[in-house]
Amino acid sequence: MTSSSKGPVALITGAGSGIGLACARRFAAAGYRLALLDIDPKAVEAACAALRDSGTEALPFVGSVADETAVESAVDAAEQDLGPIELLINSAGVASNKPTFELSLADWERVVSINLTGTFLVSRIVGAKMAARSRGVILNLGSMFGTVAAPRRAGYCGTKAGVDMLGRVLAIEWAEHGIRVNTIAPGYVRTPFVDDLIAEGRMDEPALLGRTPLKRMAAPEEIADLAIFLASDAAAFITGQTIGIDGGWTAYGYV
Numbered sequence: 492m493t494s495s496s497k498g499p500v501a502l503i504t505g506a507g508s509g510i511g512l513a514c515a516r517r518f519a520a521a522g523y524r525l526a527l528l529d530i531d532p533k534a535v536e537a538a539c540a541a542l543r544d545s546g547t548e549a550l551p552f553v554g555s556v557a558d559e560t561a562v563e564s565a566v567d568a569a570e571q572d573l574g575p576i577e578l579l580i581n582s583a584g585v586a587s588n589k590p591t592f593e594l595s596l597a598d599w600e601r602v603v604s605i606n607l608t609g610t611f612l613v614s615r616i617v618g619a620k621m622a623a624r625s626r627g628v629i630l631n632l633g634s635m636f637g638t639v640a641a642p643r644r645a646g647y648c649g650t651k652a653g654v655d656m657l658g659r660v661l662a663i664e665w666a667e668h669g670i671r672v673n674t675i676a677p678g679y680v681r682t683p684f685v686d687d688l689i690a691e692g693r694m695d696e697p698a699l700l701g702r703t704p705l706k707r708m709a710a711p712e713e714i715a716d717l718a719i720f721l722a723s724d725a726a727a728f729i730t731g732q733t734i735g736i737d738g739g740w741t742a743y744g745y746v
């Protein structure tokens with residue numbers, strides 16, 4: 492992606508923690524100016540304060556990706572203050588890990604609204620602005636669990652499969668508007684998202700490391716490095732793809 496004299500603008504959702512935060516730091520180092528949207532005010536304000544301390548223009552926006560009015564006003568304010576958004580990273584997401592017989596309608600609707608509807612809403616609102624300028628890149632955070640199934644994760648797997656297909660549809664529909672859309676599908680990444688599941692006893696860390704051919708989790712910075720490549724002109728012919736980064740998990744089919 493080429494930059495304006497002041498550096499291109501990226502909007503990153505879920506940037507108060509984990510992969511979104513690692514992307515914010517990585518894109519700041521690459522000269523981007525940042526609008527960070529998160530539902531957690533303390534986390535997003537702390538992220539922006541730290542980025543500003545290291546010389547990056549970074550503005551915090553507080554709201555849910557599933558709230559159309561909040562997203563519209565954050566996007567309008569970000570463009571007003573920073574300029575045209577050239578890159579969107581949809582990283583906001585939540586886990587859902589319960590036996591399906593115990594998954595209430597409210598549980599289901601929560602994970603669908605944040606992981607799938609949120610990705611759709613922010614993409615549509617930012618995508619329309621990118622289309623008007625015939626330029627933009629959108630990166631979604633899917634998961635290897637959008638492709639392979641895991642028990643007790645009907646909502647999570649269902650939404651991540653939806654994010655995959657949403658990304659492909661937007662890619663082919665918006666190619667004529669100069670917008671590329673790709674989905675990053677990580678395996679296990681060491682973030683608070685995973686730490687919380689381990690702490691709650693809902694994830695067996697030794698078992699999952701044993702099941703991973705590379706025998707470790709990814710660092711969030713490794714996901715940010717893939718995002719940097721996919722956002723760059725080196726990836727100018729890549730669109731409509733779901734790119735795995737899972738230490739070999741989905742390739743593994745033996746005992």
Ligand SMILES: NC(=O)c1ccc[n+]([C@@H]2O[C@H](COP(=O)([O-])OP(=O)(O)OC[C@H]3O[C@@H](n4cnc5c(N)ncnc54)[C@H](O)[C@@H]3O)[C@@H](O)[C@H]2O)c1
Pocket residue numbers: 504505506507508509510511528529530531534554555556557581582583584585605609632633634635676677678679680681682683684685
């Ligand atoms: N960590 C992993 O192992 C892993 C693996 C595959 C995919 N992912 C995906 O990557 C993305 C980021 O995960 P992470 O590990 O960084 O999680 P995380 O919990 O560390 O960070 C998620 C951030 O999203 C924010 N958020 C939650 N709901 C929101 C909402 N409604 N609106 C705006 N912000 C909201 C949280 O406040 C938090 O700051 C998620 O979509 C997740 O599904 C994570």
